[in-house]
Amino acid sequence: xxxxxLVTGGTFDKEYDMINGKLDFEDTHVPEMLQLxxxxxDIEVRTLMxxxxxxxxxxxxxxIALNCKMAPEEHxxxxxxxxxxxxxxAYLAQENINKTIVLTGAMIPYKFGSSDGFFNLGAALxxxxxLPSGVYIAMNGRYYNWDNVRKNKKTGFFETLx
Amino acid sequence: xxxxxLVTGGTFDKEYDMINGKLDFEDTHVPEMLQLxxxxxDIEVRTLMxxxxxxxxxxxxxxIALNCKMAPEEHxxxxxxxxxxxxxxAYLAQENINKTIVLTGAMIPYKFGSSDGFFNLGAALxxxxxLPSGVYIAMNGRYYNWDNVRKNKKTGFFETLx
Amino acid sequence: xxxxxLVTGGTFDKEYDMINGKLDFEDTHVPEMLQLxxxxxDIEVRTLMxxxxxxxxxxxxxxIALNCKMAPEEHxxxxxxxxxxxxxxAYLAQENINKTIVLTGAMIPYKFGSSDGFFNLGAALxxxxxLPSGVYIAMNGRYYNWDNVRKNKKTGFFETLx
Amino acid sequence: xxxxxLVTGGTFDKEYDMINGKLDFEDTHVPEMLQLxxxxxDIEVRTLMxxxxxxxxxxxxxxIALNCKMAPEEHxxxxxxxxxxxxxxAYLAQENINKTIVLTGAMIPYKFGSSDGFFNLGAALxxxxxLPSGVYIAMNGRYYNWDNVRKNKKTGFFETLx
Numbered sequence: 001x002x003x004x005x006l007v008t009g010g011t012f013d014k015e016y017d018m019i020n021g022k023l024d025f026e027d028t029h030v031p032e033m034l035q036l037x038x039x040x041x042d043i044e045v046r047t048l049m050x051x052x053x054x055x056x057x058x059x060x061x062x063x064i065a066l067n068c069k070m071a072p073e074e075h076x077x078x079x080x081x082x083x084x085x086x087x088x089x090a091y092l093a094q095e096n097i098n099k100t101i102v103l104t105g106a107m108i109p110y111k112f113g114s115s116d117g118f119f120n121l122g123a124a125l126x127x128x129x130x131l132p133s134g135v136y137i138a139m140n141g142r143y144y145n146w147d148n149v150r151k152n153k154k155t156g157f158f159e160t161l162x
Numbered sequence: 163x164x165x166x167x168l169v170t171g172g173t174f175d176k177e178y179d180m181i182n183g184k185l186d187f188e189d190t191h192v193p194e195m196l197q198l199x200x201x202x203x204d205i206e207v208r209t210l211m212x213x214x215x216x217x218x219x220x221x222x223x224x225x226i227a228l229n230c231k232m233a234p235e236e237h238x239x240x241x242x243x244x245x246x247x248x249x250x251x252a253y254l255a256q257e258n259i260n261k262t263i264v265l266t267g268a269m270i271p272y273k274f275g276s277s278d279g280f281f282n283l284g285a286a287l288x289x290x291x292x293l294p295s296g297v298y299i300a301m302n303g304r305y306y307n308w309d310n311v312r313k314n315k316k317t318g319f320f321e322t323l324x
Numbered sequence: 325x326x327x328x329x330l331v332t333g334g335t336f337d338k339e340y341d342m343i344n345g346k347l348d349f350e351d352t353h354v355p356e357m358l359q360l361x362x363x364x365x366d367i368e369v370r371t372l373m374x375x376x377x378x379x380x381x382x383x384x385x386x387x388i389a390l391n392c393k394m395a396p397e398e399h400x401x402x403x404x405x406x407x408x409x410x411x412x413x414a415y416l417a418q419e420n421i422n423k424t425i426v427l428t429g430a431m432i433p434y435k436f437g438s439s440d441g442f443f444n445l446g447a448a449l450x451x452x453x454x455l456p457s458g459v460y461i462a463m464n465g466r467y468y469n470w471d472n473v474r475k476n477k478k479t480g481f482f483e484t485l486x
Numbered sequence: 487x488x489x490x491x492l493v494t495g496g497t498f499d500k501e502y503d504m505i506n507g508k509l510d511f512e513d514t515h516v517p518e519m520l521q522l523x524x525x526x527x528d529i530e531v532r533t534l535m536x537x538x539x540x541x542x543x544x545x546x547x548x549x550i551a552l553n554c555k556m557a558p559e560e561h562x563x564x565x566x567x568x569x570x571x572x573x574x575x576a577y578l579a580q581e582n583i584n585k586t587i588v589l590t591g592a593m594i595p596y597k598f599g600s601s602d603g604f605f606n607l608g609a610a611l612x613x614x615x616x617l618p619s620g621v622y623i624a625m626n627g628r629y630y631n632w633d634n635v636r637k638n639k640k641t642g643f644f645e646t647l648x
Contacts, residue, residue, distance in 0.1 A: 001304075011345060018431040018480050021335065021376075023347065037281030038269060039303035040319055052345075107200060107342040113437025119199030122284030125303050130292035141201035141287050142163075156342050157202055173507065180593040180642050183497060183538075185509065214507075269504040275599025318504050325628075361605030362593060363627035364643055431524060443523030446608030449627050454616035465525035465611050466487075481526055 002042045004073040009050040010081030012117045014109040025050040029110045053081020061091040068097050075128040078103045089146035093135040102128045104138045107156050164204045166235040171212040172243030174279045176271040187212040191272045215243020223253040230259050237290040240265045251308035255297040264290045266300045269318050326366045328397040333374040334405030336441045338433040349374040353434045377405020385415040392421050399452040402427045413470035417459040426452045428462045431480050488528045490559040495536040496567030498603045500595040511536040515596045539567020547577040561614040564589045575632035579621040588614045590624045593642050
């Protein structure tokens with residue numbers, strides 16, 4: 001099954017810049033993670049942007065939506081910062097794209113040795129293969145429908161609204 | 163959704179014994195992995211055995227089948243060595259258990275820092291939530307039906323028969 | 325040989341705070357590192373502060389000097405941020421403490437999986453055992469006398485002045 | 487200061503072979519470790535053999551001794567399996583080579599994510615720079631003279647004889 005992964009940045013891909021002592025983006029780690037996971041799916045990875053999800057505006061969301069529509073694949077995984085992941089999911093849902101779209105991310109950067117990102121990527125790819133058309137968030141081993149999810153900013157866990 | 167994880171050992175859980183310089187089993191790493199993955203699913207973990215899958219006989223397989231049947235959960239993940247994973251999947255399929263059963267494992271031990279196991283566990287849990295009743299293997303980011311899978315012993319990748 | 329380790333913070337001990345997405349201090353990782361290094365030296369670890377070395381003032385430096393003097397051990401290792409490590413070394417040298425004092429640190433936090441800190445700690449402990457009384461910096465596998473060292477802010481490597 | 491590192495194998499450099507499920511040698515990890523440690527010493531790395539130290543015979547020891555003598559450097563670090571490290575140290579001591587020779591190794595392979603090897607390498611390089619001519623073992627954060635050391639096979643720690 002062909003899957004497209006759209007990379008947008010987020011904690012998932014953050015790195016430590018040793019010269020300025022800050023967290024920063026360089027290249028995405030998704031290809032390295034797919035190799036480590038020994039993934040044999042037919043996957044295309046496209047980096048659309050490398051930003052903190054707090055910087056995500058409708059311009060970026062329109063770019064993501066466009067890429068979801070134009071992709072030849074019917075199954076799409078989007079790596080995204082956790083802070084505004086539900087907002088982007090809602091934006092994409094309103095675009096009525098007839099594909100299975102799964103957003104995922106991480107609370108801890110992949111490069112920091114104890115990240116949830118690798119686990120989340122495995123789950124997101126599995127959900128993208130098995131869920132019907134729609135927009136979902138895959139975090140914490142679960143999937144959430146776009147209209148029934150929020151991030152609990154105190155605990156860092158995602159939860160349903162109802 | 164309630165999921166039961168049955169632990170049977172395999173490369174997934176192997177550790178390096180520094181005193182004798184060999185690979186060995188101690189406790190399972192599954193609970194630690196669920197925590198690292200920040201998993202909020204309702205999961206029960208049961209260790210049934212801690213063996214190399216080359217040592218797996220019908221006695222062990224009957225134990226696994228029994229535990230699948232008796233578990234209150236309808237969704238089951240089994241961690242298992244890769245060498246005989248398809249044989250155990252076939253055994254379980256013949257038991258006609260009306261549940262979603264997903265076997266997974268790893269080519270590299272979780273403790274060795276570059277394991278596929280964490281990715282596979284995320285995928286297996288996702289498949290266990292979304293696939294219909296049946297017996298499956300989750301490896302390499304994909305799922306395989308029990309009657310259409312083999313491990314390629316030369317490459318270490320799983321592949322379909324047809 | 326008895327060695328005292330004085331912990332002051334620095335990149336060495338920084339962690340990723342997943343709730344606010346920033347780098348922060350919690351407890352020191354030095355005891356965990358000594359255990360991982362299977363260290364059998366007679367070591368006392370004391371946390372004096374947990375700060376970025378850019379926040380280090382003479383108040384903090386006086387505290388460090390006092391602790392060097394009062395310690396029953398003749399061999400002292402100080403973990404310290406790299407940015408002002410030479411300044412603290414110079415301050416301690418002017419105190420004329422008749423002990424072997426070795427400052428060390430890291431360019432990448434220990435917790436981030438690819439840190440130089442574990443290597444530096446091994447080297448600093450070795451230098452503390454073998455160098456004569458004086459104040460030194462142990463970084464990059466080498467030791468530097470307090471009056472002949474600076475950090476190259478562009479490369480992140482330490483270098484001699486002459 | 488110029489240092490030569492002679493690589494002989496040992497647990498230090500063992501890797502997990504995912505196809506046969508055994509521990510094996512490929513290339514040495516010493517250059518990668520020096521880079522991670524951000525080491526700026528003038529170091530030459532030479533791989534002499536890649537063996538378990540239980541396979542070390544006088545033929546191999548003579549090769550190591552020859553390389554110690556012929557090296558232009560006065561300071562030498564040898565990576566070596568722990569089981570017969572004291573025997574090789576004693577062999578080298580009898581050769582009366584007028585250099586500082588430090589043997590080191592690891593109880594857990596470097597590649598396994600929780601190895602003492604990186605810490606030991608930092609310490610061994612520091613001891614090689616500061617100790618007078620002689621043959622030493624650097625393990626557990628300490629150095630041992632060649633004629634006063636044994637490995638405790640039960641605990642895996644090195645200890646003095648008297």
